[in-house]
Amino acid sequence: MPLFLSSAEAGFEAAFAQLLTMKREDAVDVDDTVAGIIADVRARGDAAVIELTSRFDRLTLTPQTLAFSAEEIAAEIAKVSEEDRAALELAAERIRAYHARQMPQDARWTEPTGAELGWRWTPVSAAGLYVPGGLASYPSSVLMNAIPAQVAGVERLVICAPTPDGVVNPLVLLAASLSGVDTVYRVGGAQAIAALAYGTETIAPVDKITGPGNAFVAAAKRRVFGRVGIDMIAGPSEILVIADRDNDPDWIAVDLLSQAEHDESAQSILITDDAAFGQAVAAAVEARLETLERRAIAGPSWRDFGAVITVRDLAEAAELSNRIAPEHLELCVADPDGLAEHITHAGAIFLGAWTPEAIGDYIGGPNHVLPTARSARFSSGLSVMDFVKRTTLAKMTPAALAEIGPAAERLAISESLEAHGLSVRARLDRLNRGEAAE
Amino acid sequence: MPLFLSSAEAGFEAAFAQLLTMKREDAVDVDDTVAGIIADVRARGDAAVIELTSRFDRLTLTPQTLAFSAEEIAAEIAKVSEEDRAALELAAERIRAYHARQMPQDARWTEPTGAELGWRWTPVSAAGLYVPGGLASYPSSVLMNAIPAQVAGVERLVICAPTPDGVVNPLVLLAASLSGVDTVYRVGGAQAIAALAYGTETIAPVDKITGPGNAFVAAAKRRVFGRVGIDMIAGPSEILVIADRDNDPDWIAVDLLSQAEHDESAQSILITDDAAFGQAVAAAVEARLETLERRAIAGPSWRDFGAVITVRDLAEAAELSNRIAPEHLELCVADPDGLAEHITHAGAIFLGAWTPEAIGDYIGGPNHVLPTARSARFSSGLSVMDFVKRTTLAKMTPAALAEIGPAAERLAISESLEAHGLSVRARLDRLNRGEAAE
Numbered sequence: 001m002p003l004f005l006s007s008a009e010a011g012f013e014a015a016f017a018q019l020l021t022m023k024r025e026d027a028v029d030v031d032d033t034v035a036g037i038i039a040d041v042r043a044r045g046d047a048a049v050i051e052l053t054s055r056f057d058r059l060t061l062t063p064q065t066l067a068f069s070a071e072e073i074a075a076e077i078a079k080v081s082e083e084d085r086a087a088l089e090l091a092a093e094r095i096r097a098y099h100a101r102q103m104p105q106d107a108r109w110t111e112p113t114g115a116e117l118g119w120r121w122t123p124v125s126a127a128g129l130y131v132p133g134g135l136a137s138y139p140s141s142v143l144m145n146a147i148p149a150q151v152a153g154v155e156r157l158v159i160c161a162p163t164p165d166g167v168v169n170p171l172v173l174l175a176a177s178l179s180g181v182d183t184v185y186r187v188g189g190a191q192a193i194a195a196l197a198y199g200t201e202t203i204a205p206v207d208k209i210t211g212p213g214n215a216f217v218a219a220a221k222r223r224v225f226g227r228v229g230i231d232m233i234a235g236p237s238e239i240l241v242i243a244d245r246d247n248d249p250d251w252i253a254v255d256l257l258s259q260a261e262h263d264e265s266a267q268s269i270l271i272t273d274d275a276a277f278g279q280a281v282a283a284a285v286e287a288r289l290e291t292l293e294r295r296a297i298a299g300p301s302w303r304d305f306g307a308v309i310t311v312r313d314l315a316e317a318a319e320l321s322n323r324i325a326p327e328h329l330e331l332c333v334a335d336p337d338g339l340a341e342h343i344t345h346a347g348a349i350f351l352g353a354w355t356p357e358a359i360g361d362y363i364g365g366p367n368h369v370l371p372t373a374r375s376a377r378f379s380s381g382l383s384v385m386d387f388v389k390r391t392t393l394a395k396m397t398p399a400a401l402a403e404i405g406p407a408a409e410r411l412a413i414s415e416s417l418e419a420h421g422l423s424v425r426a427r428l429d430r431l432n433r434g435e436a437a438e
Numbered sequence: 439m440p441l442f443l444s445s446a447e448a449g450f451e452a453a454f455a456q457l458l459t460m461k462r463e464d465a466v467d468v469d470d471t472v473a474g475i476i477a478d479v480r481a482r483g484d485a486a487v488i489e490l491t492s493r494f495d496r497l498t499l500t501p502q503t504l505a506f507s508a509e510e511i512a513a514e515i516a517k518v519s520e521e522d523r524a525a526l527e528l529a530a531e532r533i534r535a536y537h538a539r540q541m542p543q544d545a546r547w548t549e550p551t552g553a554e555l556g557w558r559w560t561p562v563s564a565a566g567l568y569v570p571g572g573l574a575s576y577p578s579s580v581l582m583n584a585i586p587a588q589v590a591g592v593e594r595l596v597i598c599a600p601t602p603d604g605v606v607n608p609l610v611l612l613a614a615s616l617s618g619v620d621t622v623y624r625v626g627g628a629q630a631i632a633a634l635a636y637g638t639e640t641i642a643p644v645d646k647i648t649g650p651g652n653a654f655v656a657a658a659k660r661r662v663f664g665r666v667g668i669d670m671i672a673g674p675s676e677i678l679v680i681a682d683r684d685n686d687p688d689w690i691a692v693d694l695l696s697q698a699e700h701d702e703s704a705q706s707i708l709i710t711d712d713a714a715f716g717q718a719v720a721a722a723v724e725a726r727l728e729t730l731e732r733r734a735i736a737g738p739s740w741r742d743f744g745a746v747i748t749v750r751d752l753a754e755a756a757e758l759s760n761r762i763a764p765e766h767l768e769l770c771v772a773d774p775d776g777l778a779e780h781i782t783h784a785g786a787i788f789l790g791a792w793t794p795e796a797i798g799d800y801i802g803g804p805n806h807v808l809p810t811a812r813s814a815r816f817s818s819g820l821s822v823m824d825f826v827k828r829t830t831l832a833k834m835t836p837a838a839l840a841e842i843g844p845a846a847e848r849l850a851i852s853e854s855l856e857a858h859g860l861s862v863r864a865r866l867d868r869l870n871r872g873e874a875a876e
Binding site: 084109138250292345347348352356360406411 | 855
């Protein structure tokens with residue numbers, strides 16, 4: 001049974017605090033294994049990657065077959081139905097349109113001193129996207145990771161995806177081809193992350209690695225962080241729905257289940273200002289669970305980590321939501337925009353009952369890679385910004401240096417950094433001698 | 439003696455590749471110690487923080503004296519000279535003006551489908567800034583970390599700074615007061631990071647921790663990453679100067695030394711298209727080193743890690759620079775803007791010989807917290823963006839859902855995520871029954 005709480009009851013604060021810090025995943029310590037795999041790939045390159053792929057994926061490769069050939073990709077893509085292709089194309093188009101608006105602007109201005117200041121954005125040169133194999137091989141995730149990189153202008157974009165026993169999802173290859181991916185390697189696990197970070201004879205190293213993966217992939221990403229950039233290490237998915245009584249309990253129930261079905265560790269929470277409505281939604285969840293294909297996953301998730309919280313009013317709902325800082329937040333209320341004004345921490349907001357969270361997973365346009373585990377307090381979903389970086393610009397004139405240089409020299413001396421001061425002083429001295437050109 | 443290389447010589451590529459991967463710091467493994475300190479602070483709160491401060495900083499504190507009082511701060515600030523105060527105020531004003539331009543814009547638009555999409559930026563609620571003690575206690579770093587947070591609108595901004603034997607730098611407290619810092623705690627090391635991340639009875643937890651520190655601080659930041667946001671883990675400082683022969687060798691020499699004096703592991707590199715000019719700069723460095731206050735630091739840095747590279751032309755200089763991806767890049771050439779067009783990876787560019795890097799350290803306006811160790815390939819300097827996060831927004835209408843919902847349902851089915859599809863289908867079914875309200 002999910003947790004039922006009411007903010008009007010004694011003990012609510014303690015129970016809510018416990019919900020906030022609830023541990024949903026057992027950390028698996030694979031760090032030593034992963035360190036060994038990375039060292040092996042760094043030492044032996046392709047040979048190590050091929051050997052590990054044979055061991056873990058039961059697949060015999062050569063340096064020549066590490067990547068899918070154009071013919072293989074075409075043959076796989078040909079298997080995709082017309083309907084699936086059209087849906088994926090529409091998703092790609094909408095995700096691209098949304099992310100194109102995120103491209104940051106360069107800036108340059110001249111101050112009264114005559115100095116010019118500004119910054120410039122440039123894309124990461126090469127990015128590697130990890131795509132899990134098996135059940136978690138989601139074509140939508142390929143679009144969500146690759147399109148922001150493509151929009152940013154990343155020159156070389158590659159995928160590493162395990163293909164256990166040689167099995168590949170044709171939709172993954174179609175998604176790759178729709179989003180400008182250059183090469184798809186049949187390599188997974190920590191060995192894929194190591195190859196992307198350090199390179200092998202066949203796989204050139206990249207500068208940034210993104211994409212979800214299992215405990216081995218996550219541990220490897222943590223280890224190569226610094227050598228390359230990485231995206232967040234995502235935890236299990238979460239949804240918070242704030243709904244008033246004027247909703248169909250079944251709609252809210254399927255919305256809650258759409259997160260619960262991802263993972264037994266996923267968490268679905270309903271906050272409502274009507275206790276009876278909360279009960280009705282819980283009953284609707286149970287009804288749907290009877291026939292849901294993934295009830296073996298969604299059931300435990302809902303019963304172990306689900307919660308229905310009754311509050312006095314929607315203002316209180318917003319406060320609790322900000323403490324949860326949910327990955328996904330649905331506002332199924334009469335005035336969703338008004339309520340959203342009070343939301344300070346959330347990965348993505350879905351406004352109104354006609355916006356089920358699943359729209360954001362596939363086709364809305366915004367990214368579905370979002371901060372989990374309360375990290376929306378300090379981080380954002382994946383975006384074009386993850387594939388660009390800023391170079392700041394400064395250009396002094398002799399007059400500008402004469403105006404602000406002495407203060408820099410003074411601060412350098414106060415920090416006992418003499419050479420810093422001298423680098424300004426040497427120039428000011430020439431100005432004082434009247435030798436300034438320009 | 440620094441390394442002298444010429445791109446025209448045989449063996450250059452190998453020598454340059456070696457320079458790129460040169461290890462400048464021995465990693466100190468303090469991870470177990472740090473794990474113990476964090477566990478202790480989590481378990482015992484203030485008591486642990488006070489005990490560790492007594493042990494490491496020889497300072498006896500109580501919960502009441504963990505933070506500086508307003509009177510103590512006023513008394514320390516009163517010690518600052520008028521000249522130092524004016525310099526710091528000018529720096530704060532210029533840094534604030536630069537960073538104010540970085541505030542990202544919200545967006546919201548309506549598509550032809552009728553759906554509304556967009557995003558909204560909100561500040562992190564609370565940020566903690568670590569300020570090292572002793573020699574590395576730089577007031578300029580307080581401004582560079584705190585002002586972007588202040589500009590972002592961070593509500594609560596605190597500093598943790600060790601004060602060994604009770605000694606504090608008055609300029610640090612003045613910088614804190616100029617940049618909107620609410621509270622300064624006399625706590626340093628891993629215990630400060632643990633207190634900021636998990637909170638104690640006296641120190642409320644924050645959402646984001648930034649600022650430089652020693653190996654213990656860096657290891658602690660790595661460990662609390664995920665619980666809170668952190669900025670980059672900075673390595674030793676670096677400068678690359680690209681200079682043609684029309685420069686005063688002494689100017690370039692002091693610029694190179696202004697990084698070398700930071701740390702024996704710092705790295706200063708000159709690339710020039712004139713071998714004789716390179717020799718003249720190297721000679722000027724040696725001359726300056728004879729009297730430089732910090733020659734015991736700058737000398738080893740220059741001799742162990744410094745390099746003078748002669749290239750055929752400036753285009754080649756830009757190529758090599760992009761492979762180095764320097765933290766600081768000075769372009770002391772006739773057409774610095776033209777050369778900057780070819781630079782794809784650098785933390786900060788200083789355009790023209792009248793812009794010594796030290797201007798950027800103190801007073802130019804751009805941030806001096808910049809990506810080191812080649813990480814400018816994939817990351818940016820500190821900015822307002824580090825203290826805000828994006829919430830994406832989506833609002834469907836019944837008509838919009840009717841138009842794009844079926845594709846979402848199709849993709850959900852292709853990924854075997856039935857409840858995702860059902861959450862769309864439940865709404866489409868009502869539309870099909872002609873019940874749509876609004």
